Amino acid sequence: MSSDKQTLKPTIGLFTAVTIIVGTIIGSGVFVKPSSVLAYAGTSNLALWAWLLGGILTLASGLTIAEVGAQITRTGGLYAYIKDIYGSFWGFLTGYTLTVLYGPAIIVSLILFLGILITKFFTISSFWIIPIGAGIFLFLLLLNIIGTYYANAMQNISTVAKLIPIFAIVVFGLVYGQEGVFGSDVTQLIMNNDGTVNFGRAVLATLFAYDGWIMLTTMSGEMKNPQKHLPLAMLIGILIVTLVYVMINVAIFKTLPASEVYLFGNSVSAEAAVILFGSIGAKIVNIGLIVSIIGTLNGKLITFPRIPFAMAQDNLLPYSQHVQYVSKRFGSPIGAHIVMSVLTIIILTLSICFPTVFDADYLSEITIFIIYFFYMASFVGLFILRRKNKGQKRAFSVPLYPVLPILAMSGGLFIIINTFISDPLGSGIAIGGLLLGVPLYLFTVKRT
Template sequence: MHSDKQTLKPTIGLFTAVTIIVGTIIGSGVFVKPSSVLEYAGTSNMALWAWIVGGVLTLASGLTIAEVGAQITRTGGLYAYIKDIYGSFWGFLTGYTLTVLYGPAIIVSLILFLGILVTNFFALSQFWIIPIGAGIFLFLLTMNVIGTYYANTVQNITTLAKLIPIFAIVVFGLIYGQSGIFGHDVTQLVLNKDGTVNFGRAVLATLFAYDGWIMLTTMSGEMKHPQKHLPLAMLIGIVTVTLVYVLINVAVFKILPATDILNYGNGVSAEAATVLFGGIGAKIVNIGLIVSIIGTLNGKLMTFPRIPFAMAQDHLLPGAKWVKYISRRFETPIGAHAVMTVLTVLILTLSILFPSIFDADYLSEITIFVIYFFYMAAFVGLFILRHQNKGRQRAFSVPLYPILPILALLGGLFIVVNTLISDPLGAGIAVIGLLAGAPLYWLTVKKNTATHSK
């Protein structure tokens, strides 16, 4: 067994850091969200502005966290920031929420989505959804266990591969598209369908598509130059994603009339590709979507285990010495991977046996609501750190301080308030799930205090 002082080796350079951000953010949203954002926005102009505003708010959040992360450079990301700024109790609740509630739920959602995509693509029986999704999960898990190098390679390849069909649609759409980009107005059509035109909800839809930007911070301790590369990777990665999101929407508006965009719903990108490339177009998009989700899943398997690993190093988990175990052969956090795998299998099993109760998609969505409380606490933490370290030189300072941190706070508040209004029951369930971590904290602290006092 390794000592408490052993840490994961720094193997992540700037390029891989950027692909982790891009790869964990860009999942299915880039392919399926244009229609829903347009429906909420009412016009193509406002839809594009929604994507831009969402990108700006995400960039403000990323750069704010980057300043915090440049000062707290150890593995663990949001958990480490909250613990160091607010203490072990709040740090534990952050790590608990990410490890027990959000992480396994979103991984299971991706597993099931992958299974559905692959079975549909090859016209297989629905029986194969679970085996195929689980098989891809086990392959990616193996890559992450046998070495960070292999996980990094998968992340780099899938991120570049998922951008190919996107840029193909963008380039050929802008050249050959026959529709106008600006001035599409579907407000009356939406209202006739008893829909709601609300720019705020359009921005909210984009913010969920941008979610995942913070996951790189969980691997800060494995970055070669975290103080320099974390802020730069945040800037490059989030700006890249924003450009991708805006350009794919511009291309879709250039290819299809707005009424068609609404009617095709989640299949709008596939239809746009079909218009451009014929029958093979939809297959290209579907392959791109499959690769995209594989990259997103790999990014989650890379980053989520670092949270229980960091918690175990701080003796804030039961069985900490096992959870923080690092393989001598592979130099990866095998104990933390085992924890995340067990929790993932548990949620997957429950979602199969009781699909109406344990809906992984819904669980991951409502948990984001709670996570944004911790995001906002970290944003406020920047002001606390500035006060505590007044006069000290910083490796990175967020530009336009305090405007960007305030924008980040407003973006987080916007998501929290909208969730409370639109889904008070889900928000309540998420809060109950969070509070369930409090007794576990006290039991863990009491046990570890007794152990370490001997």
Template sequence: MKPINEEQSLQKSIGLMTAITIVVGTIIGSGVFVKPAVVLTHAGTSNMAILAWVFGGILTLAAGLTIAEIGAQIPKTGGLYAYIRDIYGPFWGFLTGWVQTIIYGPAIIVSLVLFFGILVTNFFNISNDMSVWVGLIALTFLTFVNILGTKFGGLMQNVTTIAKLIPVFAIIIFGLLWGNEGIFGQDVTSLIKSDGDINFGRAILATLFAYDGWIMLTNITGEMKNPQRNLPLAMLIGLTIVTLAYVLINIAVFHVIPASELVGLGNTASAEAAKALFGDIGSKIVNIGVIISIFGCLNGKIITFPRIPFAMAEDGLLPMHKLISYISPKLKSPVGALIAVFGISLVLIVLTLLFPSQVNADYLSEVTIFIIYLFYMMAFVGLFILRKRNKGVTRAYSVPLYPFIPILALAGGAFIIINTLISDFMGSLYSLIILAIGIPVYISLKKNKQKS
């Protein structure tokens, strides 16, 4: 009997346009709407807040362009898992995929599912008891759409990304045209109760959480048309769009709402700006935009995350690997991996409901960012290893301004790791424990593989 990956293969159906919308769609969730006040609180002034968004975009772009060269040299499904595996070996590759498959991916999916359900029930004045069921319906529907084929999931991504950008650009355009507040030079340091809150590093860190998701496109490199060209191009265009959207919407918000009022608005800053511009219907437009944004972001995660367990299963590094690596002969979609991620997410949803104080999807996704960035750092260093290993080999794409851009990416990664250690040491320790649990699992799987 032939291995599954020889009998079937994933279809190369992802073009440049869809790749760009995956980059934009998996990054822009709720952060663009809810983070302006948070960043301002840490920055202290409007100038420093805008600068924090610019810095966050530059660091993210440096990371994306660096990873894009690795992806062009290793154009395989699985993204970070495949890169770490090919550069450092199967042990480190497994640990990368382990964290992403068991906790990081499902936690992000579940947090989006629960947030989506709450937003929809609040918008339509439905009982809050229905919010989980609404979220589950969205998760089930999007999983089914992606089982039908990557092209359908990609089409959904194109539609939702365009739809979510409409309220973003409406606030930007009309805010810049109709706003009459001073954009620059607004100082709110006297209004911030704790001096410890004012920290430019924490302001940048808040933006980087909003930029998170930039690497998701690499998970489906094996399904991209001409990945050596389209992966770097999609990263460049997509991350530029996101950075411009984030920076400009913050400028527009400052132009509409005085910083002294903005700092106290919390997660409603963009909605209040829309209300000031368009009346009560404006806040409803933004709420619809956030709902579509979360829905599209969830779809992007469902497209990309299952490719990690799929790649691991193909390598025999997951229990029930034959089932998880199953590809539908007719639909050419990774049905086994999609169902596996759906199942893990479902278990996590049940756990968050049964043990809300012990199992919090938002917190789990945040604490694992620390460990994910350790693997990002390994990947950034891996670029230098690949350059040395493949010396003299012609590259389809080379990161511009080498080695400055990769060093900038490393600096950004180190910044996140150090700040996370300082701000949440116990959370970082929890993520290391999750990582350590993967070691005996790997040893057990390797032994079983050798016996078979």
């Protein structure tokens, strides 16, 4: 392996860029979140407004980051932005959080969820949950290793495939649904079940469903025309996701009374599909959910390894020359894939051996609290870059400046505050996990 800085070829066009955004955002939330958002919103009108507002905040964030990304066009995404704007220390902590804490946790969550879905669909023993989930993970990992072309092809196919059952529910729900979409109020039902009506929490639930929009930026260095295609892909991808989320909720409310949408909980989409398509309806939703999770998992495997790859290029990891290794035969960042795979296996093993103590789902949820600090820093970074590069021509400028960046910052601050209030212990654990990156940074600096 050479110690020279290695590069990845620019192979990603606009279509693949859009499918990476859509594929990494749309996971299980599109099928299971409608009920939980309604449970906080209280009325169908406010639930739909929550989904729309979540989409607007996400779009504001995406376009704000797109201007930053159009100026810092190298691989690494959020890590690269924070490092270039604030320096190596903060960049390292960003990359460490994404690579060591959040990335492996979300990948393990997807592996386990996928295993559960498939074993339930085929009614086989729960013993196979881990082997099936891990087997699909290894298959997708192999695709990513043997070439970005195959991983991108899988992403394109799975994204289109996951939209088919969603499109079917939307169309048939709008055409054949008999219920009223607007004006339904389940506030009293929620209160009777000891629930709490809180529009802010409803918006927060949608924002978690929109999470993943930034992952395309990790591959800026592999885009054929990042200055043009990154902003355009952000715009198209987030608009598609927002439209999908809003319209499937409209279709569900038109198919089922709001009271049943609330009571059915996570199975609400399956129940709506049974009404629309008969007994096969639940299977359609389950197949759609399985395909959706496969696409999301593949998207994570494409994007997350680019972060340690970029860190290694900056010599900010132990054994950086190995981590940044790019296969001459396949053109893929094999070293970074190995790093992410080893960390994923460690988290998976801990989840299996200590399930009551080590919950990958919970780790991924509380880590988002920290990631939003870095999001906020990148939003502020836009103002820093504008002042630093004043008078220079920009490839892309965020529309309605400074309104959209301020809106993006408001959404990020909203998530941070709400998460801290609702789960102070988890927030503290996340901060503790972040602080563990400080000695690792100092160790790495001493080695270089």
